[in-house]
Amino acid sequence: PDMASIAGAKERNGQLTKPPGALGRLEELAIWYAGWRDTDRPSIEKPQVIIFAGNHGVCAQGVSAFPPEVTVQMVANFEHGGAAINQLSKAAGASLDVVALDLDMPTQDFTVAPAMSEGEVVLALIAGWAAVEPETDLLVTGEMGIGNTTSAAAVAAAVLGGDAADWTGRGTGVDDEGLARKTDVVARGLALHDTTDPLEALRCLGGRELAAMAGAIAAARHHRIPVILDGFICSAAAATLEKAVAGSLDHTVAGHLSAEGAHERLLDALGKKPLLSLGLRLGEGSGGTLAINVLKSAIACHSDMATFAEAGVAAG
């Protein structure tokens, strides 16, 4: 971040017509955002939401409450405007892009082989990087992919340590038996692959949409676009970047705490405090997109409020 912009934003914040600190986290957010946008008085005009969709060979193990063909059906639903994320991005004033990643060619079942070849994971990273509009001033990366909480749990365990059970949750809603099966699948994936390198974890246990989110978050850093992380799957993808290079996620904020069991553990490991906690567990970038208005509101207060001097208000 740009330290001069941060210093300027802090100074401006102290002059606005409110008691010191009275806007709470909105003040921190505005100063953080200013640092990445290289100005002490930024604005948010063009937020972008991108949903990456992928299919998972590990679905053959019976890890999801939904059949894998739902991924392509939901992509059509996104394209026709019928999904939750369509309504949420409209309410947030954000553009929405949907990137379907080889849905007719699922990844390999990671209990028997690496999910992706080196070529495949690189193509997915590049697809993510390329999907970010450089003129965007706030990015949310979301996903759709039946089976991908299983994949995300395996990636999180590989990158952050701990047992399969620490990271495996109910996803779209598996029962106790399904959860036990899913946990076993994650454990077998972890046992099979050497995932000391975080990008190898992404390749062997992840999915195209996880790799694409990682690519998009890295691209946003390159373009100095702050990112709102979505839920468990997005956070697991992001964790591979942080593990590869510490500080890689300094331009990101956690949009929400998902109801997926291990998301809190994952955010704690990343040192991120979520903006919202409303029990969402949908994916699609839904929680991150719901947080766009919080960022917009923070920036609107910071950049458009009057100072004590401008308003003729006694500063206490």
Add this chain to the structure above:
Amino acid sequence: PDMASIAGAKERNGQLTKPPGALGRLEELAIWYAGWRDTDRPSIEKPQVIIFAGNHGVCAQGVSAFPPEVTVQMVANFEHGGAAINQLSKAAGASLDVVALDLDMPTQDFTVAPAMSEGEVVLALIAGWAAVEPETDLLVTGEMGIGNTTSAAAVAAAVLGGDAADWTGRGTGVDDEGLARKTDVVARGLALHDTTDPLEALRCLGGRELAAMAGAIAAARHHRIPVILDGFICSAAAATLEKAVAGSLDHTVAGHLSAEGAHERLLDALGKKPLLSLGLRLGEGSGGTLAINVLKSAIACHSDMATFAEAGVAAG
């Protein structure tokens, strides 16, 4: 609420293209909102934010970090568009009205006399009632009034029980000595007045802006307009209604948890779980207004998403 609309909204919610419960609290909010709007598929088009401003005789006791003339200065700031609430209501797509209540005639210092006469409190209640636009479909009531966390603490203690220290906090930012003085002032007010009747608590210990918020919240119930409660002062005013008639706040939701110390205790007493918790402690309706987008997003998902049948998605 209208039970047929609630039943219809629950049925619709179960058919939307998402796993059951995956939108978390947004689903509850939509169903609750539908019940008060008498339709299973509501919309939010015209949210209204109203700030009531009042001055407090108890400022003579040195209870605030800011001088009392800041109330009228901030009202001018609201009218010129320079305050936080101007930016927040714009970001939320809400109209903003400011109602200044006899600012040149502060209430009486409640450590020596009732804050208001019966005529005064009734006029303030009516001003609040009259300020609600009947065509509004979502209301936020906010306030401005130097000294009013002292007044709100006294009202909360009178209505909900407990000691002055349980309810007294730092407001706009008093130091330890100021907090001790403020707590003593609240205790003296509680000792002086008979506040068994909650409307007597509002009259003797409250302020015009607290009474007006209570009047506005009651008017919203009459017009079947759901209300987002703001922070500590708004919640204390609302508590007088709940104490007078249990269930009076069923058409309200808590917009946020304020950083003012006793707000959590107050929301617990009202059985309200806040939507946001971002450390705000500004007043002006700021936290409630920040929550408007959460409500709007909930309703947009509920009313505009495709069903599984419409989208041709397998329901799992």
